[in-house]
Amino acid sequence: xxxxxxxxxxxxxxxxxxxxxxxxxxxxxxxxxxxxxxxxxxxxxxxxxxxxxxxxxxxxxxxxxxxxxxxxxxxxxxxxxxxxxxxxxxxxxxxxxxxxxxxxxxxxxxxxxxxxxxxxxxxxxxxxxxxxxxxxxxxxxxxxxxxxxxxxxxxxxxxxxxxxxxxxxxxxxxxxxxxxxxxxxxxxxxxxxxxxxxxxxxxxxxxxxxxxxxxxxxxxxxxxxxxxxxxxxxxxxxxxxxxxxxxxxxxxxxxxxxxxxxxxxxxxxxxxxxxxxxxxxxxxxxxxxxxxxxxxxxxxxxxxxxxxxxxxxxxxxxxxxxxxxxxxxxxxxxxxxxxxxxxxxxxxxxxxxxxxxxxxxxxxxxxxxxxxxxxxxxxxxxxxxxxxxxxxxxxxxxxxxxxxxxxxxxxxxxxxxxxxxxxxxxxxxxxxxxxxxxxxxxxxxxxxxxxxxxxx
Numbered sequence: 001x002x003x004x005x006x007x008x009x010x011x012x013x014x015x016x017x018x019x020x021x022x023x024x025x026x027x028x029x030x031x032x033x034x035x036x037x038x039x040x041x042x043x044x045x046x047x048x049x050x051x052x053x054x055x056x057x058x059x060x061x062x063x064x065x066x067x068x069x070x071x072x073x074x075x076x077x078x079x080x081x082x083x084x085x086x087x088x089x090x091x092x093x094x095x096x097x098x099x100x101x102x103x104x105x106x107x108x109x110x111x112x113x114x115x116x117x118x119x120x121x122x123x124x125x126x127x128x129x130x131x132x133x134x135x136x137x138x139x140x141x142x143x144x145x146x147x148x149x150x151x152x153x154x155x156x157x158x159x160x161x162x163x164x165x166x167x168x169x170x171x172x173x174x175x176x177x178x179x180x181x182x183x184x185x186x187x188x189x190x191x192x193x194x195x196x197x198x199x200x201x202x203x204x205x206x207x208x209x210x211x212x213x214x215x216x217x218x219x220x221x222x223x224x225x226x227x228x229x230x231x232x233x234x235x236x237x238x239x240x241x242x243x244x245x246x247x248x249x250x251x252x253x254x255x256x257x258x259x260x261x262x263x264x265x266x267x268x269x270x271x272x273x274x275x276x277x278x279x280x281x282x283x284x285x286x287x288x289x290x291x292x293x294x295x296x297x298x299x300x301x302x303x304x305x306x307x308x309x310x311x312x313x314x315x316x317x318x319x320x321x322x323x324x325x326x327x328x329x330x331x332x333x334x335x336x337x338x339x340x341x342x343x344x345x346x347x348x349x350x351x352x353x354x355x356x357x358x359x360x361x362x363x364x365x366x367x368x369x370x371x372x373x374x375x376x377x378x379x380x381x382x383x384x385x386x387x388x389x390x391x392x393x394x395x396x397x398x399x400x401x402x403x404x405x406x407x408x409x410x411x412x413x414x415x416x417x418x419x420x421x422x423x424x425x426x427x428x429x430x431x432x433x434x435x436x437x438x439x440x441x442x443x444x445x446x447x448x449x450x451x452x453x454x455x456x
Contacts, residue, residue: 034076034077034078034079034100034101034102035074035075035076035077035101035102036054036074036075036077036082036084036099036100036101036102036103036105037072037073037074037075037103037104037105038072038073038103038104038105038106038107039067039070039071039072039073039105039106039107040052040067040071040073040086040088040095040107040108040109041071041106041107041108041109042092042108042109042110042111043108043109043110047069047070047071047072048067048071048088048092048109049066049067049068049069049070049071049088049143049146049147050066050067050071050086050087050088050107050109050147051064051065051066051067051086051087051088051144051147051148051334052064052065052066052067052073052075052084052085052086052087052107053084053085053087053330053332054075054077054082054083054084054085055082055083055330056077056078056079056080056081056082056083057081057082057083058080059078059080059300060299060300061078061300062296062299062300063075063076063077063078064290064291064292064293064296064332064334065291066143066144066147066290067147069143077101078101079101080100081098081099081100082098082099082100082101083096083097083098084096084097084098084099084105084107086107086109087109087148087399088109088147088148088149089122089148089149089150089336090112090122090149090339090364090366090367090368090397090398090399091111091112091113091114091115091122091149091368091397092109092110092111092112092149092399093109093110093111093112093399094109094399094400095107095108095109112368112397112398112399113368113370113395113397115151115341115368116151118370119343119344119345120341120342120343120344120361120370121151121152121341121342121344121347122149122150122151122152122336122339122340122341123150123151123152123153123282123339123340123341123342123352123361124145124150124152124153124154124284124285124287124335124336124338124339124340125153125154125156125178125180125191125193125224125282125284125340125356126154126156126180126182126191126224126226126247126250126251126284126285126286126287127141127145127153127154127155127156127284127285127286127287127288127335128155128156128157128158128182128286128287128288129141129155129157129163129167131155131157131160131162131163132157132158132159132160132163132182133157133158133288134157134287134288134289135288135289135290135291135293136289136290137166138155138163138166138167138170139166139169139170140290141153141155141167141287141290141335142167142170142175142177143170144290144334144335145175145335145336146174146175148334148335148336149336150175150335150336150339151174151175151176151347152175152176152177152178152342152347152352153175153176153177153178153335153336154177154178154179154180154191154193155167155177155178155179155180156180156181156182156191156192156193157180157181157182158181158182158184159181159182159183159184159198159201160181160198161179161181161195161196161197161198164179164196167179176347176348176349176352178193178194178349178352179193179194179195179196179221179349180192180193180194180195181195181198181199182226183199183200183201183212184201185201185202185203185208185212186203187203187205187206187208187209187235187236187237188209188225188226188228188233188234188235188236188237189225189226189227189233189235190209190212190213190216190223190224190225190226190243191223191224191225191226191247191284192216192219192221192223193221193222193223193224193352193353193356194219194220194221194222194349194352194353195216195219195220195221196219197219199212199215199216199219200212200215206236206237206239206240207237207240209237209240209242210240210242213240213242213243214242217242221353222244222245222353222356222357223242223243223244223245224243224244224245224246224247224282224284224356225243225245225246225247225265226247226250226284226286227247227250227252227253227265227286228246228247228265228268229262229263229264229265229268230250230252230253230263231263241277244280244353244356244357245279245280245281245282245356245357245359246265246269246279246280246281246282247265247281247282247283247284248264248265248266248268248269248281248282248283248363248449249264249265249266249283249284249338249363249365249447249449250264250265250283250284250286250338251284251285251286251287251333251337251338252286252333254324254325254328254445255338255365255445255447256447257324258319259318259319265281266281266449269281270408270411270437271411273410273411273435273452274410274411274435278359278452278454280356280357280358280359280379280451281359281363281451282340282356282361282363283338283339283340283363283364283365284338284339284340285333285334285335285336285337285338285339287333287334287335287336287337288333289333290334290335291334292329292332292333292334294308294309294312295329295332295333296329296332298312298316298325298329299326299329299330302316302321323444324444324445327443327444327445328444328445331365331366331445337365338363338364338365339363339364339365340356340361340362340363340364341361341362341364341368342355342356342360342361343355343360343361343377344360358379359378359379359451359452360377360378360379360451361377361378361379361450361451362378362438362448362449362450362451363448363449363450363451364440364447364448364449365445365446365447365448366398366399366400366442366446366447366448367396367397367398367400367402367440367442367446367447367448368395368396368397368398368448369394369396369405369438369440369448369449369450370394370395370396370397371392371393371394371395371438371450372392372393372394373390373391373392373428373436373453374390374391375391375393376453378437378450378451378452378453379451379452379453380453380454381453381454381455381456382430382453382454382455382456383455383456384430384431384432384455384456388429388431389427389428389429389430390427390428390430390455391425391426391427391428392407392424392425392426392427392428392436392438393423393424393425394423394424394425394438395422395423395424396419396422396423396424396440397422398440398442398446400442400443400446401442401443401446402419402440402441402442402443402446403418403419403441403442403443404416404417404418404419404440404441405417405418405419405424405438405439405440405441406438406439406440406441407426407428407436407437407438407439408436408437408438408439409428409430409434409435409436410434410435414428414429415428419440419441419442430455431455432455432456433455433456434454434455435452435453435454435455436452436453436455437449437450437451437452437453438450
């Protein structure tokens with residue numbers, strides 16, 4: 001799926017000479033003489049690679065760029081007062097400053113939580129490169145994943161595995177790249193992960209998915225149904241269930257509410273759970289452009305939406321643009337926009353595969369939701385043992401304001417808690433046969449959900 005639905009002006013990155021040349025040409029054309037530079041660091045002093053969003057609030061002209069590995073950056077920027085934001089993923093604060101061209105900034109980030117130290121690793125299993133319809137080559141996608149605080153990622157170009165060699169070459173002690181492919185059929189899209197060979201996208205009918213999943217498993221990989229409810233890409237083989245996980249949040253669609261509950265997979269997942277089907281879930285960015293170019297174009301020139309992207313124009317006509325699309329658009333589509341934090345004993349392809357299939361983790365576009373039921377992680381089966389209630393615990397972290405924590409039992413919002421505390425402990429009335437998930441809501445569009453627990 002094209003992650004460009006809602007994502008202006010030229011961007012520049014330290015390793016890309018063609019982008020630099022284009023930026024210089026456009027700067028000369030548009031009259032942007034000002035230059036902004038600086039460095040992103042942790043408050044403890046070490047440099048951090050990061051993503052920067054620079055906006056001229058009056059005109060909504062904007063620049064997105066990534067620092068170099070030492071956190072340094074330099075960019076041509078619009079004239080006037082600017083809003084500058086630097087981010088390094090959900091585990092860190094956001095540095096926000098006002099600035100003008102000509103300044104040199106030091107932007108400091110504080111770590112909110114060390115997820116690997118807790119046994120959880122940020123994972124994005126759906127993204128694209130220039131080997132299919134993405135806009136950046138594999139090496140740049142990998143670096144930008146690290147700048148976004150991701151630990152693990154799969155590059156899933158359409159009908160292609162030629163990207164595997166340059167992609168796997170980006171591995172280091174802090175980043176694990178995985179083999180991937182998006183199997184793009186007329187009856188739905190499947191993510192093939194950990195498979196070295198191309199899986200055919202030719203389908204005769206829904207029953208063909210049995211062969212697709214079989215070929216993925218025969219190669220030692222696992223299968224994820226991508227954006228299963230998205231229009232024109234809906235998964236049309238509901239009786240074929242040999243997949244390993246569902247992608248319930250996809251980066252090209254806002255997370256929840258109204259029409260988004262229909263085109264994301266979360267509510268459909270709840271329905272399957274209530275039918276007694278245990279389905280593990282993930283969330284992925286489906287990123288095609290690390291710089292969110294189309295979205296920033298739309299934010300600056302909403303009147304040109306029909307010219308820029310027909311699907312985006314349709315979406316903007318159906319919702320409150322200022323309340324819904326604008327905050328979501330400025331958050332920006334990029335690698336890790338949605339991600340899954342997986343609980344892993346070690347960072348290996350095999351451990352990732354086992355964690356995805358077991359549902360050991362939570363999906364988020366920002367908030368961190370470390371939760372247990374009866375001291376067991378998401379995906380666990382919990383024995384009631386005659387108890388009428390079971391203890392639930394959670395730790396909450398976020399770099400944007402939080403609003404509420406909701407416990408969903410059998411598809412119904414059963415318990416709602418204010419989430420202004422970092423720790424939550426509550427006993428939950430549950431009986432054998434029940435399932436439970438926890439959902440964390442923040443300032444729109446911040447959202448996270450755990451995988452399910454199952455009570456026996």
